[in-house]
Amino acid sequence: xxxxxxxxxxxxxxxxxxxxxxxxxxxxxxxxxxxxxxxxxxxxxxxxxxxxxxxxxxxxxxxxxxxxxxxxxxxxxxxxxxxxxxxxxxxxxxxxxxxxxxxxxxxxxxxxxxxxxxxxxxxxxxxxxxxxxxxxxxxxxxxxxxxxxxxxxxxxxxxxxxxxxxxxxxxxxxxxxxxxxxxxxxxxxxxxxxxxxxxxxxxxxxxxxxxxxxxxxxxxxxxxxxxxxxxxxxxx
Amino acid sequence: xxxxxxxxxxxxxxxxxxxxxxxxxxxxxxxxxxxxxxxxxxxxxxxxxxxxxxxxxxxxxxxxxxxxxxxxxxxxxxxxxxxxxxxxxxxxxxxxxxxxxxxxxxxxxxxxxxxxxxxxxxxxxxxxxxxxxxxxxxxxxxxxxxxxxxx
Amino acid sequence: xxxxxxxxxxxxxxxxxxxxxxxxxxxxxxxxxxxxxxxxxxxxxxxxxxxxxxxxxxxxxxxxxxxxxxxxxxxxxxxxxxxxxxxxxxxxxxxxxxxxxxxxxxxxxxxxxxxxxxxxxxxxxxxxxxxxxxxxxxxxxxxxxxxxxxxxxxxxxxxxxxxxxxxxxxxxxxxxxxxxxxxxxxxxxxxxxxxxxxxxxxxxxxxxxxxxxxxxxxxxxxxxxxxxxxxxxxxxxxxxxxxxxxxxxxxxxxxxxxxxxxxxxxxxxxxxxxxxxxxxxxxxxxxxxxxxxxxxxxxxxxxxxxxxxxxxxxxxxxxxxxxxxxxxxxxxxxxxxxxxxxxxxxxxxxxxxxxxxxxxxxxxxxxxxxxxxxxxxxxxxxxxxxxxxxxxxxx
Numbered sequence: 064x065x066x067x068x069x070x071x072x073x074x075x076x077x078x079x080x081x082x083x084x085x086x087x088x089x090x091x092x093x094x095x096x097x098x099x100x101x102x103x104x105x106x107x108x109x110x111x112x113x114x115x116x117x118x119x120x121x122x123x124x125x126x127x128x129x130x131x132x133x134x135x136x137x138x139x140x141x142x143x144x145x146x147x148x149x150x151x152x153x154x155x156x157x158x159x160x161x162x163x164x165x166x167x168x169x170x171x172x173x174x175x176x177x178x179x180x181x182x183x184x185x186x187x188x189x190x191x192x193x194x195x196x197x198x199x200x201x202x203x204x205x206x207x208x209x210x211x212x213x214x215x216x217x218x219x220x221x222x223x224x225x226x227x228x229x230x231x232x233x234x235x236x237x238x239x240x241x242x243x244x245x246x247x248x249x250x251x252x253x254x255x256x257x258x259x260x261x262x263x264x265x266x267x268x269x270x271x272x273x274x275x276x277x278x279x280x281x282x283x284x285x286x287x288x289x290x291x292x293x294x295x296x297x298x299x
Numbered sequence: 300x301x302x303x304x305x306x307x308x309x310x311x312x313x314x315x316x317x318x319x320x321x322x323x324x325x326x327x328x329x330x331x332x333x334x335x336x337x338x339x340x341x342x343x344x345x346x347x348x349x350x351x352x353x354x355x356x357x358x359x360x361x362x363x364x365x366x367x368x369x370x371x372x373x374x375x376x377x378x379x380x381x382x383x384x385x386x387x388x389x390x391x392x393x394x395x396x397x398x399x400x401x402x403x404x405x406x407x408x409x410x411x412x413x414x415x416x417x418x419x420x421x422x423x424x425x426x427x428x429x430x431x432x433x434x435x436x437x438x439x440x441x442x443x444x445x446x447x448x449x450x
Numbered sequence: 451x452x453x454x455x456x457x458x459x460x461x462x463x464x465x466x467x468x469x470x471x472x473x474x475x476x477x478x479x480x481x482x483x484x485x486x487x488x489x490x491x492x493x494x495x496x497x498x499x500x501x502x503x504x505x506x507x508x509x510x511x512x513x514x515x516x517x518x519x520x521x522x523x524x525x526x527x528x529x530x531x532x533x534x535x536x537x538x539x540x541x542x543x544x545x546x547x548x549x550x551x552x553x554x555x556x557x558x559x560x561x562x563x564x565x566x567x568x569x570x571x572x573x574x575x576x577x578x579x580x581x582x583x584x585x586x587x588x589x590x591x592x593x594x595x596x597x598x599x600x601x602x603x604x605x606x607x608x609x610x611x612x613x614x615x616x617x618x619x620x621x622x623x624x625x626x627x628x629x630x631x632x633x634x635x636x637x638x639x640x641x642x643x644x645x646x647x648x649x650x651x652x653x654x655x656x657x658x659x660x661x662x663x664x665x666x667x668x669x670x671x672x673x674x675x676x677x678x679x680x681x682x683x684x685x686x687x688x689x690x691x692x693x694x695x696x697x698x699x700x701x702x703x704x705x706x707x708x709x710x711x712x713x714x715x716x717x718x719x720x721x722x723x724x725x726x727x728x729x730x731x732x733x734x735x736x737x738x739x740x741x742x743x744x745x746x747x748x749x750x751x752x753x754x755x756x757x758x759x760x761x762x763x764x765x766x767x768x769x770x771x772x773x774x775x776x777x778x779x780x781x782x783x784x785x786x787x788x789x790x791x792x793x794x795x796x797x798x799x800x801x802x803x804x805x806x807x808x809x810x811x812x813x814x815x816x817x818x819x820x821x822x823x824x825x826x827x828x829x830x831x832x833x834x835x836x837x838x839x840x841x842x843x844x845x
Contacts, residue, residue, distance in 0.1 A: 080548075081548060082548070083334075083335060083546060083547075083548040083549075085333065085334040101417060101420070102417075102420050104409055104413075104415075104416045104417075104420060104421045105413065105415060105416065106408045106409040107408060108380050108408070108409075112351065112379075112380070112384070115350055115351075115383070115384050116349065116350045116351055116384065117347075122451055122454070123458065123467065124451070124454050124458070124467070124468070124470045124471060125468065126467045126468055129466075129467050131464075132415060133415075134415075141798070142464075143464035143796070143798055144464065145464070145466075145467055147467075148467045151408070152407065152408035152409075152411070153413070153415075154411075154413070155413050155414055155415065159414050162414055165414050165415040166415050167415050167416075170466075179640075179641065179642060182548050182549065183548075183549050183550070183551065183639075183640075184546050184549055185541050185545060185546055185549045185551035185552040185554070186537075186540040186541055186544055186545070186546060186552070187330070187334075187335040187336045187337075187540075187544050187546045188336070188540075189336075190334055190335065190336035191334075192333075192341055193333055198340070198341070198344055200336060200337050200340035200343075201340075202337070202340065202343070203327070203336070203337050203340065203537070203540065204533070204534065204537075205532050205533065205534045205535075205537040205538055205540055205541070206532050206533015206534050207531075207532055207533075207551065208473040208474065208533075209549070209551050209636075211468075211473050212473065212474065212640055212642070212643065212791075213640055213642055214642060215641070215642035215795055216466070216795070217465075217466025217467075217468050217469050217794070217795050217796070218468070219468065220468040221471075221473060221533060223451065225533075226533030226534060227533055227534065232344060235341075235344050235345060236344060236345050236346065236347035236348075236349060237349055237351075239345040240349065242349065242351075242353060243353075245350075245351050248351055248353065248377055248379070248380075249351070249377055249379065249380040251375065251376050251380060251409055251421075252375075252420055252421065253375065283641050283642065299795075299796040299797060299798060301606075301607060301610035301614075302600045302602050302607055302610075303572070303575070303600050303607070303610055303611065303614060304614075306598050306599060306600050307568075307598075310598075318542075321543070322542075322543050325539060325540075325543045326543050326544055330544060335544070335546050335547075
């Protein structure tokens, strides 16, 4: 049985069939993402750059990537916020004496290999590319929004003008030119990394080996390829 | 065979034929090449315009600033994280003017005090009280050489 | 987008930034409601045909024509809600086989053409032939076209009508289950949404569909009889009431089981769902769906099972029960569809539901979709009046 780490391929053909997943193309990289929560300073540059690079509508209702601030108070209560997706930076309103623990969690599409959003698209407008990037064909999408309902991580939105589903593309157009995706390019602390999960000498293998990594909502078996280091139990 | 079926069955066959014909014309040609999707969309997405050009491209012209930055605390940053995406600037320097930010609010997005930030990861300052007689951070600090104080 | 800024102010707790807007609004509440009515009306009709419940005969044709009228409208809220309605054909040309929604195009087409249209055609063919001979002018030509040229009304051929119609009805029963069951599966298979994700969802949808369909036929039978100023066949109405009661009890049991199970297991999502049910869904769930839409009709119809009051009292109570049930099942769809989108998938907060009066997804448009089938049904009842069907010739 394949574990959740490494996520080098869907565990068996039957599972692949159910999830409408294709076998990864061994000649191409199989992209995974690593986010180090201990390094994130919540500056919001990633979310800002993403909108600038991908012409995402500027209103605070459409995000391909955003940053959440978690604050666990001494009484155990939890407060989570992401004002305008964290694009303008974040402030802490709660007094330091009341805070037990606080940290930032950047969020983006997990580019799941057993993606529930790919599974439910009725027409084949969303799919996983041979490189493991989940994409939307905006010329084919009928705008039924089933994928938006199916994503457990809240990564998708309906583009207000195109009226099709939209989401993080891992800056596929940049990857193809050998450039870094925008959010990875601008992160000032190196909290975000990405790379080929098939590359045993690559950054992803190193990241997974050196850290104790976790994915969001593992019980849903999405095959998420976004691995967090330092993911606290409270994070949703 | 009863007359009903003698009429209905040919109708059914005609309907199926029409459906298959419609399918032939309506399904896009690249559909199904790599999976249940239109393979051409991969190329369409791959050829979308890029807006961030990357540090190496900026350094081509702005080699002085790039050299200064390379030995500074800010060396891990790309130029565009502060100055914004550079693609328009590359095309047309007149129209594509980039910002040169340096206000407390701007620098504070990374450096302001926040208990969620680890001090070993980022140097933090209380932007409300630090040297309040000066207005902007860049009044004293050179962003490309942060400890080279301006007088 | 002004309404979105309004909604942003009303966010309670934390929601993922993309979750501010509800994507499946009143039109997606209407679609399962309407197909539920279709499936339920058809099951009632098939009770008479296949299970030989003779006493239901006065409602047989009415139920079939009702199913057809509503099915013709069912697709409209669905297509009009799409971001790109003119691409809707893609569901027929390239259905993605792992998607429950992809089955829609084919099951809809199958049910419309093969099950409903054919069954009605087999049932009315002899009358169409005779009417085309009795009427004059345009109407005569219309009837002739509808006969599809099969104008043989000999005993042998009419016996074939009966046989083939019976066969279609038998095939139609699982088809009706599939027509509405797949909608329940669409919701029930979304593991990301704990309000929807339950094994019981297709079953609950089916049983509530049957409840709503039976209630609709009950209401329409009374309404049409009143319009035509003819006496209601009380044994028929009592029988419809009996089936309504039993299916209501089954539906209520299933829904209660779902909730009890959810409360007992109290999984990760329990707390937010508890807040949802006792907060935003209080009126729509407990009052409209539960008390008025289910409990009151169950008690009323249940009392009839023990002791029937006289006709004068039974008739208005049947009317009230059928209308309450119709309302209750509408709110059941509402609570599932809208309720499932009110809470965040982070389980940490709520958004709000905003609906306007005008626009493709407004109240007025929804009203149009609900009223339109009644107009279509009136047309069918005028074109194919069940009470003007020619009596069967004796050999």
